[in-house]
Amino acid sequence: MAGKSKDWSQAEVTVTVRSYLEMLRMEVSGQRYVKSHFRKALLPLLSNRSESAIEFKHQNISAVLMKLGLRPIRGYQPAQNYQQSLVAEVQRQVGSDLSLIQLVLAEALQAPQKSPNSALGFESASIPSIILPEPSQWTGTQTVRPDYALIEARNRALGLAGELAVADLEYRRLVRAGKGNLADRIEHVSQSRGDGDGYDILSFEETGEEKLIEVKTTRSRAETPFFVTPNELQVSRKYSDSFHLFRVYDFDQNPAWFSLTGSLDASCVLKSNGFTALPRPA
Template structure:
C-alpha cells in the first residue's frame, strides 16, 4: 500500500508542477513490489487514492476516476505520506490560487459532458469533516482570475452558439453581468436562447475533475429558485487541461445536493 501511495503522489507532484509523466510506467514499476497484483488492479488502487484525496479536500490526478470502495487503512496512509511531504500540499494549494495561462485554456466545445456521478454521498464541505486537511475547493473558489477565465470561456461559447444558429444580433446583446454589474444579480452572464428568451448563466470553474464540489452563495440559490425556466449553472472543469463543461438547469435545490457553508453543491446523477 505504501509503495502505491508513494507512486501516486509522485505522479501528482509532477502533474501539479507541469512536468510530463506516463502513468503506465509508474504502474509497471510497482509490479515487482506487488507481485500478487495485476497492472489493472494497481490502476484501481490509484483510483482509490483519487477518491481519498478528494475526500480529504485535495485534488486528484487527471484521468484517474475516483473509486470509492477502498480499504479504510488507505486514508491514514495517504495522510501520513502527505504530512511527510508538505511541499506537495503547498504545490497543490498554490495551484488552486494560480492564475490560468490564457494560451493553454482552450475553447469549450458546443457539446456538454455528462453530469458526473456523486462520489461521496456523505461529503461535507468543512475542513473539519475533511479530517483537518486544507480545502482545495474553498481556496480555488477564491481564485478570481480562474473564475473570470471560466466566465469568458462560457461567454465565448454562448456567442459562438448564437452566431452558428444565425442569431448574431442576439449574440451581440450578451452581457457579462458579473463585470458590468458586480455580484448583485446572482448570475454571471446574460445570454439568450435561439428563440430570444433570456438565459441567466452562473459559471463555476475548476482545474480539477467534474466531480469536484463547488460553492454556491445564498443569493445564487435564491436567483435559481426565482428564475426556474431561465437559470443555468455551467460547471467548467479540467480548465487548462482540455476544458469541458456540463449544465445544471433550474433551481439548485433540484439539481444539486446542498450543504450549508454557504453551500457546497454536488450534482445529482442524471
C-alpha cells in the same frame, strides 16, 4: 472458478500511495509523466497484482484525496469502496510532506494559462454521477484541513477566465444558429454590474428568452465540488425556468463543461454548510 482477490497488505498500500503522490507532485509542478511507467514499476513490489488492479487502487486514492480536501491527478477518475487503511495511509504520507499540500493549494490560486485551447466546444459533457463524500478530519500533526475547491473558488482570475470562455461559447452558439442579433446582446453581468445579481452572464435561447448563467470553473476534474452563495441559490429558485449553472472543468488542459438547469437545490446535492455542491445523481 477464480477466487476473490486478497486484501492489499499495508506494505502494498504504502508503496502504491507513494507512487501516486509522486505523480501528483510531478503534475502540479508542471512535469510530464507516464502513468503506465509508474504502474509497471510497482508490479515487482506487489503480491501478484495486475496493472488493472493497480489502476483501480490509484482511482481509490483519487477519491481519498478529494475526501481529504485535495485534488487528484487528472488521469484517474475517483472510485469509491476503498479500504479504510487507504485513508489513513494517504493522510500519513501527505501529512508528513507538507510541501506537497503547499504545491497543490498554491496551484489553486494560480492565474490560468493563456492558451488557444481554452475555447469550449459546443457539445456538453455528461453530468458526473457521484456522491459527495463527507469531508474527513485530518489526524496527527495536521491541524488545518486543506480545501482545494474552496481556495480555487476564491481565484478571481480563474473564475473570470471561465466566464469569458462561456460567454464566447454562447456567442458562437447563437451566431451559428443565425441569431447574431441575440449574440450581440449577451452581457457579462458580473463585470458590467458586479456580483450582486446572482449570475455571471445574461445570454439568450434561440427563441429569444433570457438565459441566466452562473459559471463555476476548476482546473481539476468534473467531480470536484463547487461552491454556491446564498444569493445564487435564491436567484436560481426565483428564476428556475431560465437559470443555468455551467461547470467548466479541466481548465488549462482539455477544458470541457456540463450544465445544470433550474433551482440549485433541485439540481445539486448541497451539503450541510449550504455552500458545497455537486450535481445530484440521476
